[in-house]
Amino acid sequence: MDNRNAVWRQVDLHKDRLIALSDAVWATPEVCYTEARSAEAHAAELRHQGFRVVQGVAEIPTALVGEAGAGGPVIAFLGEYDALPALSQEAGVAEPRPLVPGGPGHGCGHNLLGSAALLAATALKDWLAETGRPGRVRYYGCPAEEGGAAKAFMVRAGAFADADAAITWHPASFWEVAPPLALANTRADFVFTGRASHAAAAPHLGRSALDAVELMNVGVNYMREHMPSDARVHYALLDAGGIAPNVVQAHARVRYSIRARDLAGMRELVARVRRIAEGAALMTETAVEMRIVSAVSDLVGNAPLEETLHAVMEELGPPPFDEEDRAFARAIRATLAPGDIAAVWRAIGMPPTEAPLADFLVPLDAKRNPAIGSTDVGDVSWVVPTVQAHAPTVAIGTPFHTWQVVAQGKSPAAHKAMVQVAKAMAAAGAALIADPALREAAWAELRARTRDGYASPLPPEVAPPLDMSRG
The missing domain is CATH 3.30.70.360 (Alpha-Beta Plaits)
Known part of the structure; x- marks a missing residue:
C-alpha cells in the first residue's frame, strides 16, 4: 500500500549527493549555534532538490525549514548538524590523531544525522511527485542539539504547529527503533x-x-x-x-x-x-x-509510529556491512574498554556477542536497561506524534562524544547505515501519507499521553542563546 520499494529506489537515486553532504559537514565541524556553513550547505541542497526554503526560523540564524509538495498531511523530518568542542580527529584511523588540536569534531554523528534525514525527505518528496499523491514533506534543519535546545525554541515559535508527524534518527551501535526515553x-x-x-x-x-x-x-x-x-x-x-x-x-x-x-x-x-x-x-x-x-522536555513515545517503523526496519534489514567494514570496526573496538562494550549490550537487554557491527534488529519488546540522556526532540514529541530510529554507524560499544565517533564519521559503514536508515524513515513517512487511520492512531496516542497539554520548559523571556558556545 505504501510502495516501499518505490520509495527505496528514490533513496538510491540521491544517496551519493547526500553522502557527499555528510562528508562536507564532517569536514567543517561547527559547535552549538555557530553552524553557518553547515546550515547553508543543507539549504543549498534543499534548493537543488526543489524544496522551498525558509532560513532564520525562530530567530535562529542557523535554523531552517525546507518544504515540498502541496495539500495533504505534513510529514516532518528532523535533521541536525552541530558538532562538539575539542574532538577534532582524522577520519579512518583507530588512534587519537587530531586534525586541529583542540578543534571541534562530529563526536555525535550529526553530520550523518542531518544528511540522512534530508535524504529521506528528498526520497519521499519525489515519491509524492511520482505518484501524484497530495502531501507535504518538510525538512527541519535543527542546530544546537548539544545543549542549545534549538528545537524547543522552534516549537515555542510555532514551527511545528501544522505538522502531522515527525520522524528522525540518531547514530548508534544498533539497528532499532529508539526507546522513547529522555530526561x-x-x-x-x-x-x-x-x-x-x-x-x-x-x-x-x-x-x-x-x-x-x-x-x-x-x-x-x-x-x-x-x-x-x-x-x-x-x-x-x-x-x-x-x-x-x-x-x-x-x-x-x-x-x-x-x-x-x-x-x-x-x-x-x-x-x-x-x-x-x-x-x-x-x-x-x-x-x-x-x-x-x-x-528541554522529556520524550513522549508513540506506539503506533514505533510499530510502523519497526516493521519497516524488519523488512529492510540492517545495513549491508562487508568484511572491510568489520575489520575497521574491530580496530576501533580494540581502543575501547570492556565496560564500553558491555554497557551497550546491557542497554538493549541482550547477551553480548563478538560481532563488531550490528547485523540484527533489536526487538521492539526487548527488556532494556537504557542509559538515558536528554534531547530537544522531546519538545517536538509533545506537540507532534514523533518516532526515532537508531542505526549502527559505529562499532558496537563506541561511546559517543569521543574521538572514536569522529574517526568513524566518514567510513563506508557509516555511509551504509545512513542510507539504510533514510530508507526506513522515508518508508515510514510514505505509510503515514497513505494511511489516514495510522495518522489518527498516532494523534490519539499523543493526546492520551499529554492530557495536561504542553508547557514549554523555556521561560518566556529566555531567547535562543546564540553566544553560548563562547562560554
Whole structure:
C-alpha cells in the first residue's frame, strides 16, 4: 500500500549527493549555534532538490525549514548538524590523531544525522511527485542539539504547529527503533559577584565569588544522595575569577545541567539547586544571579509510529556491512574498554556477542536497561506524534562524544547505515501519507499521553542563546 520499494529506489537515486553532504559537514565541524556553513550547505541542497526554503526560523540564524509538495498531511523530518568542542580527529584511523588540536569534531554523528534525514525527505518528496499523491514533506534543519535546545525554541515559535508527524534518527551501535526515553533538562548559569581585595594585605575586605561557587558545588554534591536515582546534575566552571591567586575573586560563573525524568521533577530539582546557590551566596556575603540558558522536555513515545517503523526496519534489514567494514570496526573496538562494550549490550537487554557491527534488529519488546540522556526532540514529541530510529554507524560499544565517533564519521559503514536508515524513515513517512487511520492512531496516542497539554520548559523571556558556545 505504501510502495516501499518505490520509495527505496528514490533513496538510491540521491544517496551519493547526500553522502557527499555528510562528508562536507564532517569536514567543517561547527559547535552549538555557530553552524553557518553547515546550515547553508543543507539549504543549498534543499534548493537543488526543489524544496522551498525558509532560513532564520525562530530567530535562529542557523535554523531552517525546507518544504515540498502541496495539500495533504505534513510529514516532518528532523535533521541536525552541530558538532562538539575539542574532538577534532582524522577520519579512518583507530588512534587519537587530531586534525586541529583542540578543534571541534562530529563526536555525535550529526553530520550523518542531518544528511540522512534530508535524504529521506528528498526520497519521499519525489515519491509524492511520482505518484501524484497530495502531501507535504518538510525538512527541519535543527542546530544546537548539544545543549542549545534549538528545537524547543522552534516549537515555542510555532514551527511545528501544522505538522502531522515527525520522524528522525540518531547514530548508534544498533539497528532499532529508539526507546522513547529522555530526561527533561535545564541548563542554567549561576553568576556570583563578590568584592575584590588584596588576598594577603586585606583579605578581610574581600568577598570571594569563587568561594561561593565551591560552596555551591559542595552543597549540590550533598544533595545528590537525596534526589531521585534517575536524575542527573552536572556542572562546568566557566569563569573562575581570574588567574591571580593574590586577588580575591570578585566574579565567578558556573553552568549547571539539571536533569530529571519529567518536567515536574526537573522544575523541583532546579528550585533546589537555586536555593543551594542562594545559600552559598549567603555564606560568602556575595550576590548570585541565576540565568536560564536552555531547557528541554522529556520524550513522549508513540506506539503506533514505533510499530510502523519497526516493521519497516524488519523488512529492510540492517545495513549491508562487508568484511572491510568489520575489520575497521574491530580496530576501533580494540581502543575501547570492556565496560564500553558491555554497557551497550546491557542497554538493549541482550547477551553480548563478538560481532563488531550490528547485523540484527533489536526487538521492539526487548527488556532494556537504557542509559538515558536528554534531547530537544522531546519538545517536538509533545506537540507532534514523533518516532526515532537508531542505526549502527559505529562499532558496537563506541561511546559517543569521543574521538572514536569522529574517526568513524566518514567510513563506508557509516555511509551504509545512513542510507539504510533514510530508507526506513522515508518508508515510514510514505505509510503515514497513505494511511489516514495510522495518522489518527498516532494523534490519539499523543493526546492520551499529554492530557495536561504542553508547557514549554523555556521561560518566556529566555531567547535562543546564540553566544553560548563562547562560554
